[in-house]
Amino acid sequence: MTDTKTHNDPVYVVDELISKDIDAYLEQHEHKTMLRFITCGSVDDGKSTLIGRLLYDSKMIFEDQLDALTSDSKKVGTQGQEIDFALLVDGLAAEREQGITIDVAYRFFNTEKRKFIVADCPGHEQYTRNMVTGASTADLAVILIDARKGVLVQTRRHSYLCHLIGIKNIVLAVNKMDLVDYSQEVFDKIVADYSAFANSIGIESFTAMPISGFKGDNITTLSANTPWYKGPTLVEHLETVEVISSVDADKPLRMPVQWVNRPNLDFRGFSGLIATGAVRPGDKIRVLPSGKTSTVSKVVTFDGEIEEAVAGESVTVCFEDEIDCSRGSVISIADNPPQTADQFESTIVWMADDALVPGRAYWLKLATQTVSVTVHEPKYTVNVNTMEHMAAKTLELNEIGVAEIVTDKQIVFEPYADNRALGGFILVDKMTNATVAAGMINFSLRRSQNVHWQALDIGRKQHAALKNQTPAVLWFTGLSGSGKSTIANMVEKKLHRMNRHTFLLDGDNVRHGLNKDLGFTETDRIENIRRVGEVSKLMADAGLIVITAFISPFQADREMVRSMLPEGEFFEVFIDTPLKVAEARDVKGLYKKARSGELKNFTGIDSPYEAPRSPEIRIDTTKMSPEEAANLIVDTLLGDA
Structure with missing residues (x-):
């Protein structure tokens, strides 16, 4: 049959009206602004329940979800409540079992005026790293406070982090007002306490409201239980607050x-x-x-x-x-570009179980830029309760500190306060590829702007050509007593007889001069290798074949030196000797002292050694004599092996 509908046909008219309504709805939905916000605060302040209530009230739950939610609520024994709204957000089995939030849960909902993405952040201190992740893209933070408990340590911590990350719009939601009989006196006292703290950390303004996620008071409509409250509902505020992207x-x-x-x-x-x-x-x-x-x-x-x-x-x-x-x-x-620099003061939130190692190289990722970076010893850490600046040698899990960082090349940036995209970064461990910290650039250091690279007419190519050789760094690594110095010395003698221009940097010898101020802590070992790496690079630039003999126990530090040199000029030589064999040799008596406790931080005893994963040359000293090892190394270097 052919379609015989006309403009006078009632079916045609209804179809037209439906089509227009759908088009109008889609157009309205397409042009809605998006607000990203987080809920945070201390443990059991009702964050997940609040988000569940928002989803429920905005009709973002399907019937089958509602049925499952009602069933799950009965299983967990919700008291006097048909639905446990927190279960809408707490998706992990461990979260439902323990009644806490562990990971950041993202949920989407919309109203007639705006679309929303909300991140439910965990309240436990040990999951602060997850809270920072959720806050990094947020335009607004809803900080919940249990009306029975008032301002707590984690309330202060999360508020400080929100301010630090640059969230300008803060809602102080005093939750569970139904459990304090909707007392205005309780509400006013909490707001006054929080206001004093907020002013001390630089939060200029916030919007306070009394709510109950459990009962729905002041969530979508003003509650008759709080006639003394004259402000907006939570949803009304979320619908009208200015979004950062518009700024x-x-x-x-x-x-x-x-x-x-x-x-x-x-x-x-x-x-x-x-x-x-x-x-x-x-x-x-x-x-x-x-x-x-x-x-x-x-x-x-x-x-x-x-x-x-x-x-x-x-x-x-x-x-x-x-x-x-x-x-x-x-x-x-063109006429208003951002800055470039390679040295900065930054604020760092440490998010890893292992502490920051000052001087160690990490990956820094800022916007789409990835560079190698070293972090200096912190200037101080911040006590989030008192805002006191505390002296520190490192940063532990969840600590916030200020430290100088140095990148291996200039990056494009703006201070975080001006531009979150070009001022915020993460630090990544080079060995595990795990994110260990989030950071914010405060400003570039003046010396990074005043020191410029001086172009020279005679460079490494000319130096190498004069010596008729290709520069290289032979980096010997292994346990104390493995035979590094012995084999390195033989290698230099062989190359010298072949008229090669060399220089041998030995671990003990360097500590008599260049590195005499360094001890044997992990931080000092890293600085020891960094300095030797810089010297090796300069000598290679002069056209020399550089031979180094250092324990250099950490893989990340050896990779740092490798990154200083052109590809193909760094040879990692692993003198692979079992601990028992090295200890049996013990020419210097160091293992004996370490075993007796006289010598602290000794590699292989009470300090770790990270064996190379894929060295250019591996020498098994249980199967090869020093002479044979030296021959193999020289042949490999000169391309004869």
Whole structure:
């Protein structure tokens, strides 16, 4: 049959109305703003229950979910309540069993005016690292306080972290008001206590409201139980508060490049998320760190070319000129670019069970940039209860401290207070690839701006050509007594007889001069290797073949030295000797002293040794004589093996 509906047909009219309603709804939904917020506070303040209530009241629960939730609520023995709203968010089995939040749970819901992504953050101190993760992208924080308990340590900790991370919009939700008979006196006292603390850490304003996630008071509608409260409901406030992205749109253009988009020879663009500002065809731009300038020819999305893109949008930008730009570069407005530097003061939140090791190299990831970084000994840590600055040698789990950091090359940045995208970073352990810290750049150090690299006419190529050899660093590593110095000495003698220009850096000898101020703690060992690495690099730049003999027990520190040199010039030589064999030799009597407790931090006894994973050369001294080992090393170095 053919479709015979006309404009006068009632079915046609109904279909048209439904279609228009759907189109209007979709258009309204498409143009809604998005608010990301977190709920945080101390243990059992009702964070998960509040989010469950928001999901329930916004009708974001399907019938089958509701049935399952009702069933689960009966299993956990919810007292006098048909539904345990916390179960909507506590998804891990361990969370439901213990009645706590462990991981950050993200949930989506929307109202007629706005879309929301909410992160339910754990309250336990040991999971503070998870809270920092949830807060890193939030526009607003709902800090809950149990009306019966008032302001607690974790309330202060989470408030300080929210302020530190740069969350400007803070809601103080005094929860469980039903358990204190909706007392205005209790509410006012908590607000006064919190206000005094907030002022002490620099929180200029916050919105306080009395609520009950359990009963629904002041969540979506004002409650008759609190006639003395004249402020907005929680949902009303969430719907109307200003979103950070709208503020970022008024700032200068900053777009970290994620990847070069080149599907064919006729198209070359640079894709990324606009952190701040806006970009349009015809804009004059500057690419950092190269400093090259060009003009935007077009701005492209999946749907085609557009006339303007603003903060929060992912786009591909094309230039009129072929200039250097790749992942890690930052596209900015030409006449107002961000800064570049390699030394900073930063605030660091330590998130790993193992403490910070000052001087050790970590990966620093900032926007789309990844560089090697070392962290100096902290200037101080912050006591979140008193805001007192405490002296510290390192940072332990959940500690917050201020320390200087040094990157191996200049990065594009802005202070975190001005730009979260170009001021916030994470630190990653090079060995485990685990995220160990979150950090915020406060400012660049003046010396990083005043010290510049001086270009020289005679470089490493000319030095090496004069000596008729390829520079290299032979890095001997192994336990004390393994035979490093003996074999290294033989290698140098062989190379010397072959008219090669060499220099041998021995661990004991260096400690008589260059490193005489260093001890044998983990931090001192790292600094010992860093200095020797820098000296080795300079000698290699002079065209020499450098031979080093150091225990150098940590893999990360050996990799740090490797990263200083051009590819192919670093040879890790593992003198592989079992501990029992090395201890039996004990030429210097060091193992005996270590066993008796006279010598502390001795590698292999009370300090670890991390064996190389894939050394260029491995010498098994139980199967090979020093002479044979030296021959193998020289042959490998010169390419004869």
